[in-house]
Amino acid sequence: xxxxxxxxxxxxxxxxxxxxxxxxxxxxxxxxxxxxxxxxxxxxxxxxxxxxxxxxxxxxxxxxxxxxxxxxxxxxxxxxxxxxxxxxxxxxxxxxxxxxxxxxxxxxxxxxxxxxxxxxxxxxxxxxxxxxxxxxxxxxxxxxxxxxxxxxxxxxxxxxxxxxxxxxxxxxxxxxxxxxxxxxxxxxxxxxxxxxxxxxxxxxxxxxxxxxxxxxxxxxxxxxxxxxxxxxxxxxxxxxxxxxxxxxxxxxxxxxxxxxx
Amino acid sequence: xxxxxxxxxxxxxxxxxxxxxxxxxxxxxxxxxxxxxxxxxxxxxxxxxxxxxxxxxxxxxxxxxxxxxxxxxxxxxxxxxxxxxxxxxxxxxxxxxxxxxxxxxxxxxxxxxxxxxxxxxxxxxxxxxxxxxxxxxxxxxxxxxxxxxxxxxxxxxxxxxxxxxxxxxxxxxxxxxxxxxxxxxxxxxxxxxxxxxxxxxxxxxxxxxxxxxxxxxxxxxxxxxxxxxxxxxxxxxxxxxxxxxxxxxxxxxxxxxxxxxxxxxxxxxxxxxxxx
Ligand SMILES: Nc1ncnc2c1ncn2[C@@H]1O[C@H](COP(=O)(O)OP(=O)(O)O)[C@@H](O)[C@H]1O
Ligand SMILES: [Mg+2]
Numbered sequence: 001x002x003x004x005x006x007x008x009x010x011x012x013x014x015x016x017x018x019x020x021x022x023x024x025x026x027x028x029x030x031x032x033x034x035x036x037x038x039x040x041x042x043x044x045x046x047x048x049x050x051x052x053x054x055x056x057x058x059x060x061x062x063x064x065x066x067x068x069x070x071x072x073x074x075x076x077x078x079x080x081x082x083x084x085x086x087x088x089x090x091x092x093x094x095x096x097x098x099x100x101x102x103x104x105x106x107x108x109x110x111x112x113x114x115x116x117x118x119x120x121x122x123x124x125x126x127x128x129x130x131x132x133x134x135x136x137x138x139x140x141x142x143x144x145x146x147x148x149x150x151x152x153x154x155x156x157x158x159x160x161x162x163x164x165x166x167x168x169x170x171x172x173x174x175x176x177x178x179x180x181x182x183x184x185x186x187x188x189x190x191x192x193x194x195x196x197x198x199x200x201x202x203x204x205x206x207x208x209x210x211x212x213x214x215x216x217x218x219x220x221x222x223x224x225x226x227x228x229x230x231x232x233x234x235x236x237x238x239x240x241x242x243x244x245x246x247x248x249x250x251x252x253x254x255x256x257x258x259x260x261x
Numbered sequence: 262x263x264x265x266x267x268x269x270x271x272x273x274x275x276x277x278x279x280x281x282x283x284x285x286x287x288x289x290x291x292x293x294x295x296x297x298x299x300x301x302x303x304x305x306x307x308x309x310x311x312x313x314x315x316x317x318x319x320x321x322x323x324x325x326x327x328x329x330x331x332x333x334x335x336x337x338x339x340x341x342x343x344x345x346x347x348x349x350x351x352x353x354x355x356x357x358x359x360x361x362x363x364x365x366x367x368x369x370x371x372x373x374x375x376x377x378x379x380x381x382x383x384x385x386x387x388x389x390x391x392x393x394x395x396x397x398x399x400x401x402x403x404x405x406x407x408x409x410x411x412x413x414x415x416x417x418x419x420x421x422x423x424x425x426x427x428x429x430x431x432x433x434x435x436x437x438x439x440x441x442x443x444x445x446x447x448x449x450x451x452x453x454x455x456x457x458x459x460x461x462x463x464x465x466x467x468x469x470x471x472x473x474x475x476x477x478x479x480x481x482x483x484x485x486x487x488x489x490x491x492x493x494x495x496x497x498x499x500x501x502x503x504x505x506x507x508x509x510x511x512x513x514x515x516x517x518x519x520x521x522x523x524x525x526x527x528x529x530x531x532x533x534x535x536x537x
Contacts, residue, residue, distance in 0.1 A: 030354065144371055151368030154361060155416065157345035161317040163337025164369045209357035209400050211364070211374055259355070 001234045006121050010230050010240075013123040016135045017180075017187045018196060018226040022219035023139060024180040025201035027173065031153045034198045036073060036174060039091055040181045041193045043069040046094045048115055048190075049101035058115065059130060063182040070178030074171030118189030118241040120230060127186065134183050138176045145169050150211060187226065188241045195241075196222050199248035203255035221251055268331045270295050270424045270456035271316055276325035278308075278315060285311045286322070287480030293458070293473075295423075298450050299484075300467045301460035303477035303499070304522065309460040310346050312477065313426040316458075317343060330423060337369065342422030344413050346429045346460075358404070358412040359384055359397040365419045387415040390449055407438035414446065418453075425450070425457045431466065439466050446470075464491065465512045491515070 001007045028034050044062040051061020102112050114122060123131075142149075152159040152166045160166045184193040200221035204214045229244035236243075269292040278286040285308035293299055301309045314320040316329055318336040327334040329341060362384045364374065388394045393411040401409060410430055417425060427446065431439045443459075447470040450457045461467060464474070464487070474490045476483045478499030483490045490496075491513055496504040500517065507514040515522050 143373060147372050147374045148369055150364045150374050154356075154364045155345070157347065158343055158365065158416065159368060161319060161336065161341070161343045162339075162365075162369045205354040205356075207355065209355040209360060209398070211356070211360055212376055 001231070005125075006123075007230075007234065009123045009125055009128050010120045011227060012128045013131050014120055014187050014226040014230055015223060016128070016131045017183045018200075018222035019219045020135045020138055020180050021184050021193075021196040022200050022204075022222035023142065023215055024177055025197035025199075025222070026204065026215050026218045027142075027149060027153060028177060029198060029201045029205055030150075031173075033174075033177070034194070034202075035087070036070070037177055037181050037193055037197050039073075039087055040066045040069055040178050041185055041190045042091045042094045044178075044182050044185055045098040045115060045190045046101070048185075049098040049105070049112075052111070053101045053105050058111070059127065059182065059186065062185060063134070063179060066178035066182045067175050070174040071171060074167070074174040114189070115185070116189050116191050117239065118185065118187050118192060120187045120240050123186060131183050131186065134179050138179050138183075141172060141176055145172055149173055188244055192241055192245055195245040195248040196226065199252050200225065203252045206255045206259050225251060268295065269293055269328070270297065270330055271458070272326075272328040274326045274328075276315070276322045276327060278311065278320065278322045280311060280320075284480045286315075286477075286482065288325070289480075289482045290325075291475070291482055291484045293456060293475070293484070295456055296450075296454050297472045298447060298457045298459065298470055300464065300471045300474045301458050301477065302462075302464055302474055305462075307477040308480075309477060310428055313343070313428055313458065313460070316424075316426060317341060339420045340423045342417040342420070342425045344417040344425075344427045344430060346432070354402060355400040356402075357398055357400055358388070358393065358415075361401055361412055362387060362416050362419065365416045367420075383419060384415075387418040388412075390418055390453070391415045391445060405438075406434050407441055410434065410438075410442050411445070414442075414449070418449070423455050425455055427457065427459045429460050429462070431461055431463075436466070443467060443470055464515075468511070468513070487513070 002011070025037075028037055044066040047065020048058035048062040050065070052058050113119070148159065148164045149169050151162070152164050152169055156166055180197065181193050184196050188195055201218040203221060204218035208214045208217055225244050225247040229247055230240045232243045233240035271293040273289050273291050276286050276289045277284060301312065303309055311320060315322060315327055316334055318334040318338065329338060363376070363380050366375065366380045366383045384397070385394065388397055391411045391414050393408070393415055396404065396408055396412055399408070401412065404412070414427070414430070417427065430442055430446070434442060443466055446457060446459060458475070459467065468487065471487060473484060473486055476490050476496065476499055479501050481499050483495050483499060491506055493504055493506050496506065496515060500522070502517055504522070505516045507516055
């Protein structure tokens, strides 16, 4: 199956995104911010459809929109934390606007499914390079702030007292989450980013008590789920996003069962 | 490094501090000496947490000066250890006591989390100080309240602080575990020769270990021995209401009218003032 260009692109893109999603997701779960990824992906849908409407690339539109929303979330910070209703309304509005933009751009109908549920087999070489650049940028930024971010995630008030700019790093992290979400949506779609960002990380956090091993396990799990998912999709001709969600769900359940049993 | 003899651990001069328009501290002047164990008491909202955050340099007073170990209070002072009131709400993770403390060791530095020898040695040292080496490999989420408190205390001791601010470490612990935590803090304080500010709702569990009490209320503060501070006239001034102090079988009850005060709601019920 590696004889085809589109399969090579699919494996490369999924590999880059999975490692990124696993590492970023680990901190999202640790910080209790999994919902942020979910929310950002919805907003990204509006960005992607809006961009297409004005003749820009959907990936660029999605990333612009998610990063703007991520930074806004970081600035609102605490005040946003318990506003379930407000967040829910913004999410619905985002999808609603996305739908409206699609309506104006009628030829775009098949693209809608790809945006919502992903179409990794349609990823071209240029997108792979973009994803690689985004992946390096995000992991690089995370590498620089990881130590104080971990401190601030586990003990925010103590970290603040020790001089960690807790809010500033929180904002940088949300910008990273935003880019990772947009990258992830290229593989599994806007509606399923949870499956690569949260599933493997949550499983890893349940299995190992060490941060280092947890990060490696989250990235490895995400990578295995993405690659195996695409391979099985190639054989069965069922959608790859389905197989990735199935594997992610199974891995999480296994992690829960393994720790209980 | 030793402090010059007589340098107070904490010195507030004429400090006025407002939060949300209300004065939490109103022209307060006080000095806490080196190696003192001071209980910080007062009703909910009296300003115990705010006082600690001021000493940490996280809250700026509107007026007056705050000196900590001879220098102006400033964020990031490694000589001040802190155990915040709000406890870590660990999600469903298996992070161990070791990892929890390790994240604190020079956690403000940029770069990747450290798993190096120096970090492990420091974690081992502080866990040893609180007799919690056995908790190093246990997941935080599976520890009892008292065990978790030990790990958090170890975290506060990272970096060899000379002043330790413990914000309500007894909250949600049963009396037995409360006693353990108090004895442990006293032991650590005496063996390291450091100053401890220990805030609490209730005075009685602390009576055996306190050097002095700092009682906060109504924007004012009273600092002195238990016998000097826990009296009807002093507390009446802090509460702005008639307060009686009843001593019974070595315990002290602070009463407003027929009701005992300075208790949090988990002690609600008339049985409070008949306990022996
Ligand atoms: N961030 C804040 N903004 C406005 N008011 C605050 C803030 N934090 C605390 N307060 C108020 O300051 C007073 C002191 O609070 P606090 O220091 O938490 O008291 P304690 O720790 O003794 O219960 C309370 O009246 C509280 O409502
Ligand atoms: Mg408090």
